[in-house]
Amino acid sequence: MELAVQLIVYGILMGLVFSLIALGLSLIFGVMNIVNFAHGEFMMVGMYIAYLLSTFLPLDPLLSLPFAAGAGYLLGVVSYRLLIHHILRGPMVAQLFGTFGLMLFLRYLAMYIFTPDVRSVKQGILVGKTLSMGWINVDASKVFSAGVCVLAFAAVYWMIYRTKLGRALRATSIDSEAAKYMGIDTKGMNALAWGIGGATVALAGALLAHFYYVTPTVGMLFTLIAFATVALGGFGSIVGAFIAGVLIGLIMVVSGQFVSELKFSFIYIVYFLVVVFRPRGLFGW
Amino acid sequence: MMLEVKNLVKEFGGLVANGDISFELRRGEILGLIGPNGAGKSTLFNCIAGYYKPTGGNILFEGKDITGWPPHQVTREGIARTFQGMKIMPNLTVEENVMIGAFCRTGNRQIARKEAWEILDLMGLTGEAEALPAGLPIAVQKRIELARAIATRPRLLMLDEMAAGLNPLETKEIIQTLQRIKEEKKLTLFLTEHVMEFIMTVSERVIVMAAGKKIAEGSPVEVARQEKVIEAYLGERYAKGR
Amino acid sequence: MRQLFIDIFFFGDRPHFERIGFLIFIIIVLVFPWMVTSAYGRAVMIKFLLFALFGLGWNLIGGYGGQVDLGQAKNVGFGAYATALMMVWWKTPFWITVIPGIVIAAAESFAVAYPMFRLKGHYFAIATLCVALVWKELFIFWDWTGGARGVEIPIRSGADFVYMQFNSPIYYHYFILFLFLLQFFFVNWFRKSKLGYEVQAVRDNEDAAASLGINVYRTKVINYTIAGGLGALGGSFMAVYYLYIDPDAVMPLDLSILIAMTVMVGGAGSIWGPIIGAAILIPLDMYLGAWLGAQKRLGIDFMIYAMIMMVIAAKEPKGVWGIIERVRKKGAR
Incomplete structure (x- = not known):
């Protein structure tokens, strides 16, 4: 029982992080129907920024959050301007290989700079701390991360559904041609x-x-x-990504408990089954 | 009877694109299907050719029920079609495009090739055989589509908007070609068009569709006189005021 | 019979300069081990032929079929493991182990193709990747495959044509050349066969293909099955060439990507594409890798790969062969 609750809590916390990871992928897919293979590499950049700031500067890794977000924003925009914009009209194969190339480039750039060594953030107020709530123990960093993820998710959701900019973004997502005639800077x-x-x-x-x-x-x-996650939530759906992230977190944590060597396989199988049998995601009909 | 369509219904999520359509197509005849844009002509075509599964009704080809068959089986049964927006294989040469049609009836490349060349010759396309279709004029591309469809050795040939995008001279040429191959290959033709002139000169009989329903049937001259038809094409006010 | 022979071994439909180019290529690979004596140079040549062979197989699905498969490494793994395990367990001769390798890879491809071809484009590509990764994790997880430790093939002395183990790279050179030519002529036949044309028709326009009597779904499944089987052949070679295999060596994602890239860089959907692609990427990889390795700078070779990939994707999706064709057409005009 304790284990079960522990696992579920842990799964939900991980899942909320997955939700935020999947958000961008879903958004990009929704707006221009392109799958970004370099998405995880963008995440890696954020991780290395946290590592660098906490290791070489006397800063807490928490302070790296705005820097990571800023760097990620820049990386996204630059990738779009230099590469994605040029492959958007090309054949599907070219799109795939374009973002795949971007993925390899970032990955091996990191390899070049940081060597393949495994690194981790060693100090910070949250690192290694545990929160005890009754008989459940959870990492403070995970609770905090999950909280920030929910906030960030909410902020993006608000931006997309409640602001003028978000409306323009959604218009582009629904029909980019029409949006262009309406005077929306679709490229932007x-x-x-x-x-x-x-x-x-x-x-x-x-x-x-x-x-x-x-x-x-x-x-x-x-x-x-x-x-x-995005497949499960329905490609392009923002809310779907959120719920699906939590589900994926739970699946991974629970399956990892029983066959830890295969916990990622379960994720791949989920993807496969969902796209084959429920192509619009778990919630889409 | 070549083709019998009985009470065909096709709905898209409650929207009725074809409502209770029935008609017959006799062997060796040229039947035209006309109607304004959005009348449901293409939907009807796609139902017969197997691209859409009908919601209700039956389609009989030479007495055989082919309702809901997948497109490739419909073609193998003897119904070939062309597409409204041309769908030519862009990375294959004209010759290869036609050869793939011929492969429908044979597994032998030599035979397929020989047949392709006969048809290319018939269609006046031998000069373009080695070319890639992309750069060729629309009139030529239409001929390629036609050649490819004929290569599958159909008994019924369905042509979707053959004259769209052609100038009057090209239209005339394609009509002549059509009549020639119809005789030579003993084909039955079923054509749709929203341009009246083309279909009225070619067809022996026409069906008129509007808003998903069949509203008239008969010889071109008969049909053109009917008030319903004029109404469908030009609007109610025009018909009344005439 | 005569016609079959012509279909397999001739290029009557290809222009003159291509046939001459192929002849020159054959002469070079035939005399190569006698011209180049450095062990490294010969190893580069063997790897080039191996990846050209992989590329030929992938070209069926990715080039002629137009379906981006990012999981070809699983088939390589099936071939490699079939050969290695059968040799270890039952001392089976190489040429017999090749058959189950191909059969298993083809059967697995057939089985997953059925659900998978309900997907298109990106969804399909990611699904192939997922399937391959699941297999890799399973091969690490299972005990009977040797797990992450891999499988070692017992070494024999002297030249052995039953187990295909040799002391000199010259033997391996002609061995892989033989396998390469086998596959090359198969693909040469395939592209001109009814199935080959059907596959290309489906790639170019599925609706049009169906209107010409082609069963689109079946064509894709069969094509994927054949491409899977072809991938296993190179895997069997890898087992006896390296004499040691593990999932990270024969089934990694990087291998799938490199195979696909070979074809994309050279020119997808052309019989010369995989050869040109391998001729560019493999020497680049091995010489650059060796040079940079000596400098202790990991990653630059793959960064250069990645740049090539992005430039090709943005500027020339038809690869180097696309450039050659364009230049030639301009010259002819």
């Missing part, structure tokens, strides 16, 4: 989607770095987790 909207996508996922990365190791190859796994 695309860049914005990439910026938000990059910022949110890098923020999630900086949070994740508090309790997850950093390597140059860490991204791929999270890209795939994000794919599974």
